[in-house]
Amino acid sequence: MDRIKELISKMTLEEKASLCSGADNWHTKEIKRLNIPSVMMVDGPHGLRKQEGETDHLGLNESVKAVCFPAACATASSFDVDLMERMGETLGAECQAANVSMLLGPAVNIKRSPLCGRNFEYLSEDPYLAGRMASAYIRGVQSQGVGTSIKHFALNNQETLRMTISSEVSERALREIYLPAFEEAVKESAPRTVMCSYNKINGEYASENRYLLTDILRKEWGYKGCVVSDWGAVSDRVKGLKAGLDLEMPYSGGYNDRQIVTAVQEGRIDEAVLDEAVERVLNVVFAGEEQHRPEVISDKETDHKKAADIETECAVLLENNGILPLNTDRKVAYIGEFAEKPRYQGGGSSHINPFRVVSALDAAGEKGRSVTYAKGFSMENDAMTEQELEKALRTAAEADVAVIFAGLPEIFESEGYDRTSMKLPQCQDRLIEEVLKVQPNVVVVLHNGSPVELPWADRVSAILEMYLGGQGVGEACDQLLFGEANPSGRLAETFPYRLEDNPSYLHFPGNGKRVLYGEDIFVGYRYYDTKKVPVRYAFGHGLSYTEFAYGDLTLSSAQMTDEDILTVSLKVKNTGQTEGKEVVQLYVADLCGTPERPVKELKGFAKVHLLPGEEKTVSMEISARDLSYYEERLGDWYAPSGTYRILIGHASDDIRLHADIVFKTKKKLPLRVDFTTTFGELLDHTKTAPVITELLAPLAAAAASAEGMSDEYKKLGEQVIREMPLKSLMGQMPGEQVEQLIGQLNCLLAQ
Template identity: 50%
Template sequence: MSNLKTLIEQMTLEEKAGLCSGDNFWRTKVVERLGIPAINLSDGPHGLRAQGEEQDHLGVNDSKPATCFPTAAGLASSWSVERLEQLGAALGDEAQTEGLHVVLGPGANIKRSPLCGRNFEYFSEDPMLSSHLAAAHIRGTQSRGVGSSLKHFAANNQEHRRMSVDARIDERTLREIYLASFEHAVKEARPWTVMCAYNRLNGEYCSEHSRLLTDILRDEWGFEGFVVSDWGAVNERVPGLEAGMELEMPASGGERDAQIVAAVKEGRLEEAVLDRAVERLLRITFRAHDARKDSAEFDAEAHHQLARHIARDSMVLLQNDGTLPLSNEHRVAVIGEFAERPRYQGGGSSHVNATRVETLLEALRSRDASLDYTKGFEIDRDAPDQQLEQDAATAASHADVAVLCLGLPERHESEGYDRTHLNLPANQLALIEAVARVQPNTVVVLANGSPIAMPWVGQVSAILEGYLGGQAVGAALADLLYGEVSPSGKLAETFPQRLEDTPAHLNFPGEGDVVRYGEGIFVGYRHYDTLGTEPLFPFGHGLSYSRFDYANLTLSASDFDGQGSLTISCDITNSGEREASEIVQLYLSDQTQTVPVATQALRGFDRVALAPGETARVELRLTRRDFCWYDAQRGDWRLPTGTFEVRIGASSRDIRLSQTLDVQGDDVALPVIDRNTLLGDLQRREDATRVLRQHLADIADELPMLNDLMAREGGDDLMNAMGHYLPLRALVSFSGFTEARLENLLKDLKALA
């Protein structure tokens, strides 16, 4: 620390300001005379995008070959902390080979609406799952001496007008959903950098949001790295620097460096603020160079096989009537251009130049599968083609099974714009009709980055959600279709029946530059479960070629006071005939009715691999925070008193075990005491009720609505309800209570706080 301060003292004002912006698209500036090196950054949530001289941000120009892993939408469906760490480590190894110091990713934004064009790059609709997987990704990358840049902080939940839109989110929702998706990853994995989002949050651009970047990120969560802007996200540079945004990317041609210099010289910016930013930048810069491995290399084939294993752990068997798995004895009609031109990654800035791509057709032919291939539809157009459909139907009618390779073309979902509907292209819908009409054993294999509507779900026998499965997607699909391994992925997001059922439907994408998060905390399954709306496929859903029994739920205690932790244990048995993995999900249902809450919330998970007949004892832990809600009025997490139900399930809609638990929560806090405080709110505290009785005893007969408060037997329900919602000031209006007495009452109540 002292060495950095000494170094900063030797820098000119211009040199310090210059370090706060890039030298070009992907590199920071050097200060040669002081031995300050540059650091190189690269996109990389699911594969590196290191470019040569022709640099850009949106993937227009080719990058150097790198392993393309499945995107976050698929990765999250593995629910595997181990796999995410392995992927992160592989990215770190490749980054060391390319001389990169920071990898931009992972993206931990919440999937608020399935229409968001960048959902393929985000993990989940649930903040607990998202933040734990993001933490694993970061740990893996940084274990190789390469920094991660957790993004996009915060509330970047749509692409529509993303560089100007103002996300209006109430404080409780912000804390419990949108910030919680980042919080654990920051606290536990300690990313070297955090990338601020393009959008505004409650009126302030994230790039100059001091409460977000300093009060919460640094002071509350303990972040010690530097904040980098999303590329082009800077609104006003000097306020951004003051707010805690240290590095502007890409280069600004010196324009904003000059703004910083001028602000210091004119006394509008304290030089100490600039020095603090430079110190944060230098700390990471020197850490990155100290960890540099000049002779680093990676095994491209080993990484390809890792991509294959991760992909097959991430794919979700949504539906199966027994048609899957296939065998080489089946004559299979493989239909759909995605079988030979796979969509294996998302579009935009995360576009990876894969070292090689393994298609489904290649993988099936390499295993000597009995198949015929027909194109079925053209990826590059949406209009139906009757000849292609007829050829596909003919092939399907002569086969034992038809495998339809369908999905969303890249032009339907990408960074930069949102989707407008949930449908497959018209030519694919027509193809399903034509094939299912002649072949009862029809399997649909999907390639998409976010949920789609499936009005045809009842016409097909099996559906395998492949998401965007990376460069080994073909081999992974073949492994699952032919039962080399059992499917084990489970949805990290809800698939709705229709767009109108989605939580944000009435508030997405907003009006002009304002989007109101009117659904509040009821995002994803919280919405569907609380309203009782039936999804197409629920959060946490995924089928297997085996089956699992759940038994012997035990809690380490029958009550909980918020101290320490609570251990939840149960037995999981593979009662099938195949080795398989199960994802055990722990949900907590707050039944205290203290505040409006979702019916249940995910609070833990574990992925367990079991041989046929094997039983494993799964242990999960709950801590105080898992039971809490965020009290915006007091700016703190509150533990309610009452009954909770612990639920263990195979999905959010498939709860296998449950047990109730008594919680002794925090003392009930008094509301803010003033003339408009309601009598009913004060009755939640015994001491406040005592004070009220003392002051109001002589006027009880004048106000029948005080019956409940005075603890009389019986009483009129209407009167009691009116008394509950009576503000203190109304005592003067409806009785002989005077203003002077009211002031004395307020004084005594305030003394209780």
């Protein structure tokens, strides 16, 4: 008997139940008589929100001083898994130094709508990118002996009524869009815990959803860790325990512990189920105790520099007519209070108390830049006085270049509520329009956690998206504006022209009881590219101060089967005069004519550093899963035999190279024949096609010999016949004979 099982055998029923809920907001319970310690967990994901005084889980009370790294909206835009892992390592070391056992992150919910108030904390609209980046973060943190908690499992894609709303989603969309990031992280990086979400999924709370927490997470994906509730997400504790929810957070006053005890005593739940949950909780507790390294010391100044360096890799250059990088000889005006007081993080449970924040104005002053400043508008709300506007216009007119620091005030986007529009504050749009009248050289720097409408984008000289870049955002911004660093970020989400273009627009945020995921799998660029909806900035978009050329695309094979791994290689060359980094993106397109598939999907990416004139070979691999969609009839992933196109691009709307492969699968779609089965379905199946072809031969011969019938009309007739069900034969033959035919066809399928 191992140590943990032996401890469980010595526990009373009440002690077992007690370990299945927290001691307070941030600690697990201890059992002193058995030497079971308590361990601490804290909010992340982009820093430590450790509270030592009055505690809460909403970011209301102050936490200890820490380093605030760029939020996920920024780090995902780096498209750099190595950077993400390094950031995780630093955060893990900070946790060790603070005696924290577990960091609550990463957050990988898909950015279904740009209005979600918590989008700044989430990674992407694309599940492949989100999964790769989350896996790297988890590896980094846990390499330091500190656990992670990937969240929020699953379908927590809005803040509106998040604790009661039911996310109504198809099985296919669940599998293709909303689960893959979790699946990738669980299988590749084994997070110590998985945090279930508040919401219902198709009518059942995530905290009570056995299909989600046990059937998929444990049985399908092989997860061995602990499932913890989001803070206050438990509704029916006993039902949750049966479903696979191990640890309730935070402490519920002992009420739910007593519910568990009573349920065991009354035989409503097997004590063995409780024992399993306790074992998983204790694995977390003892891992935290055994892997704690008290000798670790965290240097905040060193980590501050890391935070600033990371942000330089995350910022996205959206527009540039050549004005950037700025010449240090030019007189530059900084306008907008964000230049002096940057917005560098989101509101809510992830809110860090930084020991230091450097603004772009601070950084310019430290480097002796020729920069003047006017507040213009407030960074706290939609407010600007006429005097402030007039001063801003004078300052802009007197400079060679005006850099306007715009973005969303914290009150506009936060955990707990959703945005109501994609617009910037009116005062900011007004100021930008007015400055354009007096200054032809206008650069806009954005501080926001999710896409915004940019009605003036075509008329400004450059736009630099900093997102919420952490406490070193000002230093990173200074380096990028003046060319000490070359922008290399790429958008991890689409910027539509307007909110109404977003595929979730008609359904988000629901009717108060449920929210229909009516766009199904067509989320983000999957929708915009397939429907050919023009967007302001496409997924994957991002400019550089240099240029890159692509060439020599090669595939390891022109054919592929279910078991094969295909290697895709190409050459990328820096054809400019500045060193830089390119993000090579690999998309897959189904050319088989499969209904309801996006025109392309991201299945690989690589960030490559190149000196001027340097050329490198980039290689990526894809498997049959990368070609597949989730086929509900199979309950599995399926790629039909046929042709697929490998697309290599700079962005989802900027494809540079492509090559085709022929795929052959052994998988067969299930077919059970009945009166509603169509002739088309039977003609498409190799086993039934000969019988149906013979049956329809007289009709086909008659159509072929018909005089005066155009080829187009014949094709339409063939389509009509393909769509007819077998029951339509009953006008031509007895029903009993149709029944015999159905039996014959099902026998053929069973062979």
